[in-house]
Amino acid sequence: MKFHPILSEQPLPARFNNPFDYEPDALCRAAVKQLQADLPIEPIEGKMYGVLIVERNGEIGYLQAYSGQIADEGEDFVPAVFDYLQPNGYFKIHEAEITQLNQKIAQLKVSTAYRQAQENQKKIQQEAEKAIDEARRVMQGAKFLRDKRRKEAFISEAERNEMTRQSQFLKAELQRKKKAYAEQITAAQTVMNRYQEQITAWKRERKMKSDRLQRWLFSQFSLLNACEERKNLLDIFRDYYLQNSPARTKAAHITSVNTAERAAKESLAASLLPPSGAGECCEPKLLQYAFLHGYKPISMAMFWWGPSPKTEIRQHGNYYPACNGKCKPILEWMLEGIDVDDKDCNRTDNKTELALSERLQILYEDDYLAVVVKPSGLLSVPGKGNQASIYSILCERWKGKSDAFMVHRLDMATSGLLVVARTSEVHKALQAQFIRRTVKKKYVALLPLSIIEKQLPAEGRIELPLSPDPDDRPRQRVDRTNGKPAITEYRLIGKTTYGKETLKAVKIALYPLTGRTHQLRVHCAHPDGLGTPIIGDNLYGQRAERLWLHAAHLEFTHPITQERMSFDTPL
Known part of the structure; x- marks a missing residue:
């Protein structure tokens, strides 16, 4: 059953909550509690879940969904906006073609003939370098002896001519070796080029098929809004990007035949495409089902259940807003006609x-x-x-x-x-x-008491490279491939109290050796860092009255007086 009745005496919200910035209302919390009771206590993989409070014919209840798509969605969850996982469907058939090309490329790269060609090219290159270096050494050695002989005594004309002939011969021998090996290297490279051309052709075909399949898939996601209008993902993202991106709008109006400008216009087409996975988050799935079946959306909430991914930071059981990269264009379209709360928390x-x-x-x-x-x-x-x-x-x-x-x-x-x-x-x-880095900085933060259970060293160093999350700015992610180095040293100070209710926490000193965006917040929250979000961190932990992070010490040299200046202020 997709619709789950909910009994509550709580008044309905006057306006639909802003999915990108909200505090879950009592109805959403009650629905989430019911959903969580049916979820695995310790799932192997984490997943984002969502609930949508709805009303139809005076009956209040909720719909539930999870992000992504699997073959067996279950009766209790709303279906995907478009099911592309049918075994004999268009997507799976053409996906198999792309997979086959991947296999061809992989098989060729591990084939005996390809490896022999690689080894032969490498071997000839090494032999050439060795032989040519040896010829140069012989030539230099002979020159050294000739120069020495010239200084020792009178040299006859015949001996002088012999020296000249020897020099010319050795130079010619070096050139002959270079030419001979150049021919062998060219022949070996020609063999390798045939393989590389085949691989390049397959990659080009793979990209063409992949782009075509991606566009087809986006065109199949036909999304409703509250005004009963339809748009597919291609149109939704194109319209949103052109309206909100000056660079894309400028490129869209290029009519010049200038090569550079035409290239910019061609790249625009790719930049207007939705990101991979668009339309598969909880929010569009929930709203689509509600609009299709006559339910009136009241409010929604999303939460993470299970372990955090390796790069992103997700806390088990925490509520999260909709992502900006994938969901903002979609939800702006789907929520047209609905009175949405514009309050910024x-x-x-x-x-x-x-x-x-x-x-x-x-x-x-x-x-x-x-x-x-x-x-x-x-x-x-x-x-x-x-x-x-x-x-x-x-x-x-x-x-x-x-x-x-x-x-x-x-x-x-x-x-x-x-x-x-x-x-x-x-x-x-x-x-x-x-x-x-002659400026000294110290931050003080408050962490939940749960950090004590982790039995971390009292002092330590965190090195986790960071990069912006392209799908959910301004959030940052740990990126060990392309991220910028980010280093933080920490020192646990001890237990303390905070806030009007004198809540308990652990005070920690943080010393950033680099200055990346959200560095301290991510290094505290990520499982490979301290694994404990700073209290009040609405991006990487849970919202509170404030973020308990404070720049407590600053030391620098006055540029004019050259005096070393030091300042401290308590949290």
């Missing part, structure tokens, strides 16, 4: 912003720089909206006297010390200190 209102601005503490200020304590919830630099920031506050404070130059930044949710330059020269000098 992470954004402070004007009254709070004013209070934060007034609370800005300036620890040091002269004609060249200032050191301030940024409160949690205040931006370092202006964002998309007209929100207050450290930059805007200081620009107003120094109006008519100097400008504000941000040397470094803190996340909006992070509090603590910032140094701000008042001239471009001081800004460059301070940035140079950050680049040379």
Whole structure:
């Protein structure tokens, strides 16, 4: 049964919650609790699940889904928007063709003939280098002896001519060897080229088939919105990208025959395609089923169940927003016609912003720089909206006297010390200190008591390379292939209390040796780091009244006075 009745006296939300920024309501929590009771307690693989509270004919209940697609979806979960896993269906047939090409490439690369050709080419190359080097040594040795003979005594004309003939012979011998081996190398390379051309042809065919199949698949995902309109994934993403990406919009209007511009226009076609896996997340599956069967969406929530993936950070049982890369274009389309709550849980209102601005503490200020304590919830630099920031506050404070130059930044949710330059020269000098890593920084964070159970060393070093998550910015992921180096040293301080309710936590000191986005947050949360998210981390853990991460110590050299300056501020 896809529809699951739910008994609750809780009032229905007035507006549909924003899937990208929400706190689960009581109905969603009740539905999630019922769903989790039927899930494996310790699944082998983790998966994202979702519930959608719906109403039809006065009856309240929920639909449930999981991200991805498997052959046996089960009666209790909504089906895929488009089932492409039918054994004899179009997708599986053409997928088999692509698999066959992969097998051909793999088989050729391990074939005896291919390996012999590789070894023969390598062998001839090595023989050529050895023989030519030997010929050069003989030629140099003979020259050394001739030069020595010339210095020893009178040389007859006959001997001089013999020396010349020897030199010419050895030079000619070297050229003959080079030519002979060049012919052998060319012959061996020709054999290898035949294999490489075959592999390249198969790869080209594979890409063509893969692109064609991907486009076909996206065209089959026909998604409804609340206005009973339909669009496939190709059109949804194309329209969204052209509306929200200036670069793509500019490329779309190129009419020039200029080679470079035509290449840009051709690459645009690929950039307008949906990402792989689009349309298979919980949210579009739930809404599609609701629209098809006459259910009115009330609210939704998604949660992770099971172990975290190797690269992303997912905490068992935690709620998560919809991803930006795959879901934002789709949900903007599907939720047309629905009154969606536009409240931003992470954004402070004007009254709070004013209070934060007034609370800005300036620890040091002269004609060249200032050191301030940024409160949690205040931006370092202006964002998309007209929100207050450290930059805007200081620009107003120094109006008519100097400008504000941000040397470094803190996340909006992070509090603590910032140094701000008042001239471009001081800004460059301070940035140079950050680049040379002569600036000393210490952060203090609060972690749940569960970290004690992990029995980690009291001090340690975390090295996990990071890169942006292309499907869910601004989240970062551990990327051991293409990520940038990220190094953090830590020291456990001890138990402490926090918040109005004097909750218990473990205080930890964090020393970033690199400055990657969300470095400390990811290094704390990832299983290969501390495996424990910072309290209040809404991206990598659970939301709380604030993110308990604070830049507590900052030390640098004043660019003008050359004085070593040190500042501390408690969490």
